[in-house]
Amino acid sequence: MSENAVLIAETRDRVGKGTSRALRRDGRTPAVIYGDKKDPISISLETKELVKTINHGAFLSSVFTVQVGSTKHNVLPRDMQLHPINDMPVHVDFLRVSAKSQIAVMVAVRFLNEEECVGLKRGGVLNVVRYEIEMMVPAGNIPEAIEIDLLNYDIGDSVHISEVNLPDGAAPTISDRDFTIATIASPTVEPDPEDEEAAEDEDGVEAEEGSEEAEAEETEEE
Numbered sequence: 001m002s003e004n005a006v007l008i009a010e011t012r013d014r015v016g017k018g019t020s021r022a023l024r025r026d027g028r029t030p031a032v033i034y035g036d037k038k039d040p041i042s043i044s045l046e047t048k049e050l051v052k053t054i055n056h057g058a059f060l061s062s063v064f065t066v067q068v069g070s071t072k073h074n075v076l077p078r079d080m081q082l083h084p085i086n087d088m089p090v091h092v093d094f095l096r097v098s099a100k101s102q103i104a105v106m107v108a109v110r111f112l113n114e115e116e117c118v119g120l121k122r123g124g125v126l127n128v129v130r131y132e133i134e135m136m137v138p139a140g141n142i143p144e145a146i147e148i149d150l151l152n153y154d155i156g157d158s159v160h161i162s163e164v165n166l167p168d169g170a171a172p173t174i175s176d177r178d179f180t181i182a183t184i185a186s187p188t189v190e191p192d193p194e195d196e197e198a199a200e201d202e203d204g205v206e207a208e209e210g211s212e213e214a215e216a217e218e219t220e221e222e
Contacts, residue, residue, distance in 0.1 A: 004063050006066075007064050007065070007066045007067070008046070008067050009066050009067065009068045010028075011042065011043055011068055011069070020090075024047070024090065029047045029089050029091065030044050031043050031045055031091060031093070032092075032093055033073050033075055033094045034094070034096070035097075036097070036098070041068065045092070047089065054080075058108075058144065059077055060106070061106060061107065061142055063097060063139055064076075064077070075094035075097060076094065076095050076105075077092055077093070077094055077095075078093045078095045098140075099139060100138065100139075100140075101140075102136050102137070102138060103136070103142075104134055104135070104136055105134070105137060106134050107132060107133055107142075107146050108131065108132055108145045108146070109130060109145065109146050110148070111128075111147075111182070112147055112151075113150050113151040114126065116151055117150040117151060119154040119155040119157060124185060125184070125186075125187060125188065126182060126183075127184070128182045129180050130180075130182075133146055133161070134172065134173040135170050135171065135173065136170070137169060137171075138169045138170075146167075147165075153184050154184060155184050155186055156186070158183045159182045160178045161181060162178045164181070
């Protein structure tokens with residue numbers, strides 16, 4: 001397994017809402033490490049350092065090394081609870097993994113050559129159906145993104161998962177259909193402002209002419 005970012009943790013001897021609240025007041029976030037047929041370990045992390053790690057991005061799809069005393073655990077964050085008001089982490093669940101573990105993660109989609117894309121240069125619009133794809137990947141080789149080259153796609157074309165070069169050992173969790181990731185849609189035709197003004201002028205003239213005709217008819221009747 002490649003070098004992972006390290007999170008320093010301390011064990012928690014006591015659990016419960018009261019203990020968790022006390023930890024948060026002290027600037028620490030309660031967490032748990034579980035899985036791999038071993039007993040779960042209740043831990044806490046320094047909230048300030050945890051927030052820095054989260055802000056780096058891809059927190060829930062990255063493997064970390066959590067060091068508890070002299071023991072190191074390779075883990076993948078599987079769930080993170082946030083405070084409903086300030087979005088600060090209030091609890092994190094970590095799953096133990098090894099380099100051979102196959103895990104399901106959401107992997108971001110990255111589009112290449114948008115500026116040179118045939119369809120987009122002709123005025124087409126990139127319609128993204130999936131910004132992320134759930135993949136089964138080795139825990140020791142989680143891809144940062146799935147890259148899709150748009151260079152030769154034209155208006156009306158679709159990008160399906162079967163057309164994408166996936167990283168070694170990676171496979172989509174959806175295997176029963178060739179799902180769409182994006183399409184190059186026809187450009188949306190917006191009305192010309194000058195045409196709208198001309199139409200408004202014509203409507204105005206017709207309205208005035210109609211009023212004049214109505215007045216003339218009333219005069220004749222009198």
